[in-house]
Amino acid sequence: MPQSKSAAAAAGSLILIAVLVGGVAAAFAYTAGWLSPGRLTANKIVDAFTPPSGPPLGHRRNHSKGVCFTGVFESNGAGAELSRAQIFAPGEYPALGRLNLGTPDPNAADASVRVRGLGLQISAPNGEAWRSAMINAPVFAVSTPQAFYQLLLASKSKDPNAMPTFAAEHPEIAGFAAWAKTGPWTGSYAEERFNSLNSFIFEDSKGTSHAVRWSFVPAAQPVPVSPEELATRGSDFLEQEIAERVQSGAVRWTLIVTAANPGDPTSDPTRPWPQDRRTIAVGTLIARRIEAERDGPCRDINFDPTVLPAGIKTSDDPFPAARSSVYAKSYDLRTAEAADYPRAMTGGAP
């Protein structure tokens, strides 16, 4: 074979190899989103939470202020009708939780934060865990993760028209806005009702699916207190109050599961279900011990609402997936920043 012809063939082969390998690399770059700057990622949402003063290093990127508790979930067995998860069989299961405030500022004054939250893990003897993160608002502010990202940007914007424009484009925010404006404030985490907002699917032992939402309803009677009055109580009054209250007796919430009727909106957490839907009280959450977050057992737990036992699944609600990816990003960041939030009692040096 003439020299030049084989050289040309080799050059052609090299080009073919470059094209094939380059094609695989390009497909990888596309999958990673590097060619799609418009794709909504966990990084973008985490960045959008960042206050002008910078991220709360070592802390959760939102709901950054909180306090740990441990206790039990006493299941009365009624939930077994809807879900075969072991935690709905009658019995007592260990519970680990975090009462928290919906703010990216871990030093925020308690009276300044409208949204209060409950992160919870209930552990079953078979090793499974049910994690969830709930808030005291009765409905969520927006219908989709994309709209939530736009809301974060609008609320941070220096443009005075940003929020009115957003609200005009997203009328579904009205329910949340009405609660934020007129809903009662209380002086205690123990008086708050914490709602799943997102819909999930419970699967019973026969394999039948039930779309549900749930709430932890306080045993303590809520006493409305004006935000002005709360502002006089000191910056950490909620943490102090719950610690004192638990010390003088366990604090309880009843877990109420609401089952949807066919056709109820499961994919949109701004839309409440009609009041007459069937509800089942399935058990009682009992907080027995409060611990500061810094050295507490909830600190390094990601209350990812998609950590679910067999018998509970996500629904067509798009939020749990988005929350899972964003919570994971927040977790990866804060565990790498632990030095910025040092433990008081480290395992190493005395």
Place this chain on the structure above:
Amino acid sequence: MNRLRFTPLQRVLHWVTAVCVLAMLFIGVGMLSTVMPKYLTLVSIHKPLGIAILVLVLIRLAVRLRRGAPPLPADLPEPLKLAAHLSHYLLYILLIAMPLIGWGMLSAAAYPVRMYPGLYLPAILRQSDRLHAILWGAHYYLAFALFALILLHIAAALFHLLVRKDGVFQTMAPVSDPSSK
């Protein structure tokens, strides 16, 4: 031992691992790029697939230690032989390390290591934010190193097939080449 090709079992294991590992890398970067519901689907595949790859690669390693490999062509320049050997050591190390790092990372974060609804692996590390941070970083950056190494592996295999035409590709080809008989 001076065979022309890898054994049929070795070839099957190679190509099954190849498909799994490429899928794994694409799933890995894909799941980090989205907040849509497919995120959960991708994560739920990523974990059991990683463990499957770990098992496959350990089987491969055992078979390889028993059955060996066909020799490289005698006329392959020494630096290329060295590169071939080193890159294969690295591939084995990364393919075994990546699933273990992922498993350790989930353990250190106290996440349940779920293979399937109701089926879990035990934690292999105690809960630790520091370990989680180190392992997360290792898992992330080594994934790109592994992908780069695989691109190099593909390029080298095609170089043997199309440019050197020295029979190295045929030693691992999924089907036998009738023209080489």
